[in-house]
Amino acid sequence: MRLVVLGGGESGVGTAILGKKKGYDVFVSDFGKIKENYKEVLTINGIAWEDEKHTEELILNADVVMKSPGIPEKVSIVKKLIEKGIPVISEIEFAIQFTDATTVGITGSNGKTTTTLLTYHLLKQSGLNVGLAGNIGKSFAWQVAENKHDIYVLELSSFQLDGIFNYKPHIAILTNISPDHLDRYNYDYNLYIHSKFRITKNQTEADYLIYDNEDEAIQNWLKNNKIKANKVPFSLTGKPGNDGGYIQDNNINSIIKNELFTMPINELALEGKHNIKNAMAATAVAQLLNIRKQTIRESLTNFQGVEHRLEKVLKIQGVQYINDSKATNVNSVFYALDSMSTPTVWIVGGVDKGNDYDELMPLVREKVKAIVCLGVDNSKIINAFNNVVDVMVETTSMSEAVQLAQRLAEKGDSVLLSPACASFDLFENYEDRGKQFKQAIHNL
Structure with missing residues (x-):
């Protein structure tokens, strides 16, 4: 039985190891770069792999394909597998x-x-x-x-x-x-x-x-x-x-x-x-x-709670800094803003996943005194909240975002990173974004 694994991240490498143990002929293919530590694990376990390409003749001969969750179904190699009737399943x-x-x-x-x-x-x-x-x-x-x-x-x-x-x-x-x-x-x-x-x-x-x-x-x-x-x-x-x-x-x-x-x-x-x-x-x-x-x-x-989810980082000069980097959609931000009891400087932005900001309007009106847009393209956020918030500034660096927020916040306020968006325009992932936020606060 030939198992092809698309994606050489955590779930892909784990699947490859289990497949190998159960006697499958395993091949891992990643269109991006596989991290060095994962390459090492695959090599030690005698598992064939490739990265920065998908070689069709090595993939389309699979009996079963495990597709990593990050790969959309509209990718051409996945379409070809489905056309051939080869089962494409998840790690679970x-x-x-x-x-x-x-x-x-x-x-x-x-x-x-x-x-x-x-x-x-x-x-x-x-x-x-x-x-x-x-x-x-x-x-x-x-x-x-x-x-x-x-x-x-x-x-x-x-x-x-x-x-x-x-x-x-x-x-x-x-x-x-x-x-x-x-x-x-x-x-x-x-x-x-x-x-x-x-x-x-x-x-x-x-x-x-x-x-x-x-x-x-x-x-x-x-x-x-x-x-x-x-x-x-x-x-x-x-x-x-x-x-x-x-x-x-x-x-x-x-x-x-x-x-x-x-x-x-x-x-x-x-x-x-x-x-x-x-x-x-x-x-x-x-x-x-x-x-x-x-x-x-x-x-x-x-219970200790979750890092990057409404995580209280530090209080500096009476201003509470809160890391909610895990809020990658509007609904998460709704919870975050709903839980704020002080005037808030809100850091928002990133890769928009088709957000509708309407449901946030009442909360933004009530709680947000200033918005810091942190993203490559902030036009949608600016259009949504321009008439609701007096102060809006744009930046593409976390350290600058935190410095701007510090200037805009007064004693008794909060600074909330709750982006409503994915992080891939400026960061590796939401954890990286949250860690950079915390680092920038410690540098203030």
């Missing part, structure tokens, strides 16, 4: 056939990283043998090749779900759906929504779907489509059903199989309404896996 789909571990699959436009890390934290604290993978951490396939975990918590992007045909999580979480990555879905929101719901398509009556009961796109889809999984909704307004999460008397309540878990909201380590929802989702997973209430309570109290 490839790896799952080689493990009998239980998986918890987590997707959503926002909150999925926090919910994934929080769920992993809850399960790990309870002493379960649990792995963390998917869109985060070490490749799932790589872990399946090398470790024996009983449970995996997987953060799944819509691109990973697009390459799924048989995979089913025992427990799925859908945190929310808002327009994101529409450039990859022909600017059709319904295609993107459909992508997210692939997480439940193979689930059976023995499985569970945990979801935000207040999310319009989720509600509409569930009205019009039947699912087999048991529904576990959560909501901040009212009790959603027999099972699920809700708020009462400033307590989080979560009922699973007639068992009630309850805990005061003010004891949660994470702040903000969206994090109450993330906590409800993670709690439901812990209850479904029969984790002790005391352990759940302790874990929700001592």
